[in-house]
Amino acid sequence: MSAIDIVLLCIIAAVFVMALIKTIKRAKKGECCGDCSSCAYCSKSKR
Amino acid sequence: MTLKDLKIGQTAEIKSIGGQGALRQHFLDMGLIPGTEVKLIKYAPMGDPMEIVLHGYSLTLRLADTESIEICNINAPKKKSKKENKTVKESKSKHTHHHNHNHHPGLGEGGRFHEKTDKPVVDENETLTFGLVGNQNCGKTTLFNRLTGSKQHVGNFPGVTVDRKDGVIKGYPNTKITDLPGIYSMSPYTGEEIVSRNFVLDEKPNAIINIVDATNIERNLYLTMQLLEMNVPMVVALNMMDELTSNGGSIDINEMEKTLGVPVVPISAIKNFGIEELVEHAVHVAKYDERPLRQDFCDRSENGGAVHRCLHGICHLIDHHAEKAGLPLKFSASKVVEGDELIISSLKLDQNEKETIEHIVLQMENERGLDRSAAIADMRFSFIIKLCENTVTKPEESKEKARSRKIDAVLTGKYTAIPTFICIMGLVFWLTFDIIGTWMQSLTEMGVNALTNFVDRSFSVASVNEAIHSLIIDGIFEGIGSVLSFLPIIVTLFFFLSMLEDSGYIARVAFFMDKLLRKIGLSGRSIVPLLIGFGCSVPAVMATRTLPSERDRKMTILLTPFMSCTAKLPIYGFFITAFFGGHSFLIVVLLYLAGIIFGIIGAFFYKTFLFKGEPVPFVMELPNYRLPSARNVVQLLWEKAKDFLQRAFSVILIATIVIWFFQKFDFQLNMVEDPQDSMLSVVTSVFVPLMKPIGLGDWRILVSLISGFMAKESVVTTLNVLYTGGVAESMTTLSAACLLIFSLLYTPCIAAIASIKRELGIKWAFVVVVWQCALAWIAALLVHLAGLLIGVM
Structure with missing residues (x-):
């Protein structure tokens, strides 16, 4: 292996x-917040 | 005579509201109370439901529901009040007069109700909690985004927000604001209303920001009345003031603030006007625990004071019960009169007390001449009307309303609505799949291919190890690259869907599709989640929370998997390019239609065997058309693209690498020449006989379908990795057709199943997986048999 x-x-x-x-x-x-346009799964991590 | 008998253009006065239970309460909460003037605007193209105007806003109702609403004084508009007869000019002069005398009450500010140097009631280090409460579609999420710098999605139909969302107010680190679903009242009619009510009652926020649509103030203030009764520090944010004033309207803020007993701040969330002042007032009332100065809206001199005496009598009776239960007294009293079971049971009243209350209420009904619920709703609206007479100058007709009326003449016209809807949807799909999307897709494909070739050549020149070379080129580049090229199509479809949603058109679709959907056991409101399902099943499942009946919710959730989501587009594109070149648009449209047809068949099945009964009443507000904001659309597209790329480089990448590994090595971890000898082939071959009858008896197809359960796009990446010689050489056209129909109908991805589990429980989530797979198998079998019969290979 090189x-x-x-x-x-x-x-x-x-x-x-x-x-x-x-x-x-x-x-x-x-926990999906139902807003996949913002977070796909959960937007909590953004705040 | 009932509302059903009214002719288009006629006005009438509501005489009584029949019916019972939650629907009747909802009618009352929406302003359909005896004495209210209503005007019939039009019927939906299929003759049902109807659109009426009351309190200056448009409401849709089914004919069957209007049978319980008795009317009188047809075409005899109520005598206008002194204020209503005033011209805008006169009103302006009156308001100027008001401004001269109405000093700013100074609520929610230091210096008037307490010394500026007073210490706050709430500890400095404590996090201040706020609830953002308001009617549906009044701009709560736009305000929430302004306050927090968040990027939550906003739309232009009632009920975009279906669950609470938290954020921190910009510049105020010790705060937490919760965006709650839009509600019309504190009566528990829908799940969203319960979410919002429980938030205020159970979580006891430090303050409420009540957002009120200034262009539709009468109906919006109905909720304000109930919030004031809850005795929580509160600020009223009069949103869309720019729209009201630009149409010649105005509001005497000082007088309104004085009458309501809470700070009133004019704002425009969309134009970022008044937000700082709103935040300052909200933080102030929260810090100093400044509760509303007024919670009493009954007038002792009105109608003999019947409602006044009843409410105050009950207040005395339940005082200590409300205190023990931690419920606001005035709110509890009015809910007890309305017969709200949840509140009555929380108060833990004994039989004697219940009987005494019943006697008081019966006496009030006799004296007032209205039943209990109508009497309370009437009390609130009477207060609102008086308040508006003193403080609000309404424009004759706003520009937005006039524009909406003109657009609606075509988009919801009797003969034009459905053809226009078909044309619009056709245009969306044609532009997405045949014009814009395809053009951008070919550009992306060129870029991906150029990069793949460059890396491939570089590895050959550098004599990179064969296995690593294969993993990167045949695995990662082939797999991820094939999915990435579909990004433009997905973004384009979302662009059009968001334009339809933000403009207010989807609410109209719900209006004119109601009668058609009722035939398959659904309400027009179900069209909203179903249309969202064309984008992604996860928000579609969540959007069903706006439906007020459990039966409709379950049925709509079970139908969302039939709406082909954008994640399936790479599968369609991949097979259509390989097998049906030249007819891409037609095949895609046929697939979407097939999904809809299977959905309709499924709905009939559910309606007949699983969910017997009638769909929920169709009581929905029609918002004005609005031009979607560029910021909102760009933000949505960026979020979609980002989400897609994140999926491509996380779950899809893992699936690609894992599948590459298992199909390149045998159980002794030797690299195999022929994939038939690989671990993957040996394990999956056991299940192949199951797929043989439907023409998919190849272990590679089975693996790709299993990987599609993680993310639908993985089907394509897996096939690309497994079919090293290309799919077109290894599969027949008939197999491709069977795979397309199977992919269209089989189980939704794991994210969608997780949201179904959360909404309906694990049993239903499991049922959906099994049912959709069984249905897909049967459909693929039919396609296979039909293909064999007509000799397609």
Whole structure:
């Protein structure tokens, strides 16, 4: 495995973990305020 | 003679309101009380419901409901009061006179009712809580956005806000303001009214900001009366003052403030005028706990003082009960007279007390000549009329009203309403799918392809590891890229939907579609959530909260999955491009129509077997048409695009990577040449026989459909990852048609199911998943059999 492969792998892993955290956060917030135009799941985090 | 017998253009006076229960109370709360003048404007194109004007606003009612409203004095307008006969000029001079003598009462300010140096009642460090309460469509959310800097969605039909939302007032960190759903009264007619009432009664905010539409002041003040009775510090915000004054109207603010006993602040939420003054007054009354100076609206000299004596007698009787229950006394007394069961049971009155109260109320009914609910509503409206006579100069007809009347002549005209609706919807879909959206989609696709090719070439030159190269190009770029290209179409459709909603047109659609929807067991109001369902099922499910009956709510929620949401567009686009090139617009329209037809069949089924009974009465206010604000539309589009991108780079990205991994490796974690040997293939092949009869007997299709449960767009990304040689080579046209119909009807995504669970419970959420999958399977089977019969492969 070359250095570029390792760098790419790290980037993919980081992106994957970030996406996972984001998805879990959105799922945890759960309570939909019914206003998907503003928040998709919950706008509470914005305030 | 009843209201049903009135002819178009005729005016009459209401003699009595029949019927019973919550609907009758709602009629009274909307201002339909004996003695009120009503004018019949028109009937909906199919002859039902009708539009009437009372207290200067438009209301729609079904003919069946108007049978209980008796009228008299047809075409004999009530003798105008002295004030009403005055010209605007005379009124102006009177108001100038008022201004000279009516000193500013100075409520909600330091220096008059207490020394400026007095310490606040509420501790400095305590968070001040505010409730934003007002009628539907009076601009609460616009004001909330102004106060908090938030970006909540606002619309132009009654009931956009269906749940409470919290925020902090800009510049006042120790505050919390709650935007409550719009309500007409404190009677528990709809779920929203209960949410708002419970907020004031249970959460005891430090102050209420009561937003009143100055252009429709009489009906709006009805809620103000009840809020004042609740004895909570309060500020009245007279919104849309710019609209009133630009049409020649005016309000004597000082006199109104003096009469109501609370600060009154003229504002324009949309033009950001008067907001700072409003906040200062609200914070002041909250800090110093300045309660309304007036909570009593009964006049001892009016009608022999019957209502006055009744209310005050009951106040004495229930005084300590109200105190124990933590309920405001005057509010409780009027609710006891109205027969509000929730309040009566909270007061825990014993049998003797209940009987005494019943005798007092019966005596009042005899003396007043009106039943209890009508007498209380009449008391409030009498006070409002007197208040308006002294303080309000109404314009003859506002520009906005005149414009709406002209537009309505076409958009809700007898012969033009439905053809115009079909043309408008056709235009929206044609522009979205055939003109603007497609053009922008091809541009995005070009960009995504160029980037993919560039990265692909760069990786080849750099000799990147084969597996990593495949993951990035075949997995992430193929998967996410194919979904990203649909962003312009989704944004375009939302743009048109928001234009229809913000302009006030959707409320009209509800008006003229009511009769048609009643045939399938729904009310015209159900059209609003159903149309929102074309955008996203989650807000559509939430929007059903505006429906006052549980039966209608359940039925509408169960029908929203039939309205094809924008997340399914990538699936349609993907297959239409691959298999039905050249007929994209036609196929998309057919799919949408198929969803509607299945929805109608479903509605008949629900109506016959699950939800027997009649849909709720159609009592709805028709707002004036308004030009959607550019800020609002741009904000909505940005939020939609952002949400889509967030989904693409979170849940869809994960699904893409996970699916790529499981289809590239076997159980020994060796990379496989043939995807048939992968883990994914082995596991999902077990379920393939289930999908064979409908022409979808391929494990890759099954995987894509399962991933679509997380987010519908994932169906396309998964197929792109799994079909490395391209879908067109591996599937037949018939399979594609079956997959399209299956995708249209099968279970909504997990977010939509979660909102159904919250609204109806886990049992119904589970039923929706199973029922929609079964229905999709049957529909796909029919398409498959029909295709085989006519020889389509």
